[in-house]
Amino acid sequence: MDRTQGFYDEHETESEALRANRQWQALRAVVSRAASFNGEFRERLGAASIVPDEIRSLEDFTSIPVLRKKDLSRLQREKGLSWFLSCAPGELSRIYQSPGPIYDPEGRAPDYWGWAQAFYAAGFRAGDLVQMTFSYHLTPAGLMLEEPLRALGCAVIPAGPGNTAVQLQLMEELPVTGFVGMTSFLKTLGEKAVEKGLDPKRDFGLRVAMVAAERLPESLRKEVQDMFGMVIRQGYGTADVGCIAYECMALGGMHLAERCFVEICDPATGRPVPAGEMGEVVVTPFTLDYPLVRLATGDLSRLSEAPCACGRTAPKLMGILGRVDDTAKVRGQFIYPSQVAQAMHGFPQILRHQVVVGNAGGKDSLVLRIETNGPVDTAAVAAAFQDTAKLRPAVTVLGLGETIPEGSPALVDERTYE
Ligand SMILES: [Zn+2]
Incomplete structure (x- = not known):
């Protein structure tokens, strides 16, 4: 079985022009369906004085105000879930509830959540026996990821989370080849197996894993891949x-x-940023029962067009590089903690750093506090910061005995507005 070759559907290799055309047709269908009933989207358009018939180009589309994920929960409660739906609730397939709480309606279209191509790319193939360790209870994770596996021709063990003893028993007694869940949990299972005197590589038949829901450092991926002798790939979704x-x-x-249209946008304006720049992930899925046009996820990333x-x-999305809530706009420029951390990599003497934004006297100030274990060229530090974050900070080196406590926020916004 070759797990490394092939594609799940023909769209994965289509030309830029074909993709742009297909996506535009799909966006038009979503906009037209979402505007066809008196609900969330029509009200959003009305508030921005946009007439649905006047959305005729991608430029028009990207000027539609975004729907913020944090407003979704509040609006669902104030207006009711049906305000968002283009069908009756009973015409859906399922309704989940995820933390917020937010209700997540699922339509009846096959592979509704669109994970099948992700599993294929991760190396899952027909005939795999897959242990699903995401929850099946209320939240969509378990079922959302099980259905595409069955569409691919895999069998699924609905193990759910926790219960490590039973999880290990399943892997020992059944010919399990695939794992779905969190990498940290897979690592725990491997460690427990070793404690029991087992060798996860020799005694289990795991070959592929799809992981999600937590950050995956390359060191952790390598450690767990080597432990089981398997391939681990991650997916990103909500x-x-x-x-x-x-x-x-x-x-x-x-x-x-x-199966969706993704934009990287300025978190303040909701308009797309120039190609390759960092911004907020804004998604429009091509699903019609629960249209979410330009949903702003709060996640930060950037796109690469490299072949x-x-x-x-x-x-490609270049990883999730932080949350919008952890950024601050200073003098018209967003400061992203992950970019600052990257700039600090070049200075091994810097043990910890913290960005402090203030506005004493009504003017934005930007201070980079650093804790060091040796002499450091503060002008070079300020220049490295400016290279990635566009603004030049004042650099403050902490004195002897002063420290930035472990777990302190990477960015502190002390500005007040009266
Ligand atoms: Zn690729």
């Missing part, structure tokens, strides 16, 4: 919209899924 992007065998980012060795032509 409970509201399903699959947004996924890794292929070539790694180096996550290909955008073909991929796997042959897929979709651009």
Whole structure:
């Protein structure tokens, strides 16, 4: 069985022009359906004085105000779930509830959440026996990821989370080849197996894993892959919209899924940023029962258009690089803690750093506090900061005995507005 070759559907290798045309047709269908009933989208358009018939180009589309994920929960409660639906609730397939709480309606279309191509790219194939360790209770994760596996021709053990003893028993007694869940949990299972005197590589038949829901450092991926002798690939999605992007065998980012339209936007304006720049992930899934036009996820990323060795032509999301809530706009420029951390990598003497934004006297100030274990060229530090974050900070070196406590926020916004 070759797990590394092939594609799940023909869209994965289509040309840029074909993809742009297909996505535009799909967006038009979503906009027209979402505007066809008196609900969330029509009210949003009305508030921005946009007439649905006047959305005739992608430029028009990207000027529609975004729907913020944090407003979704409040609006669902104030207006009721039906205000968002283009069908009757009983015409759906399922309704989940995820933390917020937010209700996540699932339509009846096959592979509704669009994860099948992600599993294929991760190396899952017909005939795999897959242990599903995401929850099946209320939240969509378990069922959302089980259905595409069955569509691929795999069998699924609905193990759910926790219960490590039973999880290990399943892997020992059944010919389990696939795992779905969190990498940290898979690592725990491997460690428990070793404690029991087992060798996860020799005594289990695991070959592929699809992981999600937590950050995956390359060191952790390598450690767990080596422990089990398997391939681990991650997917990125949300409970509201399903699959947004996924890794292929070539790694180096996550290909955008073909079943949605993804934009990287300025968190303040909701308008797309120039190609390659960092911004907020804004998604419009091509699903019609629960249209979410331009849902702003709160996640930060950037896109790469570099060609991929796997042959897929979709651009790649370069990881989730933080949350919008952890950024601050200073003098018209967003400061992203992950970019600052990257700039600090070049200075091994810097043990910890913290960005402090203030506005004493009504003017924005930007201070980079650093805790060091040796002399450091503060002008070089300020220049490295400016290279990535565009603004030049005042650099303060903490004195002897002063410290930035472990777990302190990377960015503190002390500005007040009266
Ligand atoms: Zn690829």
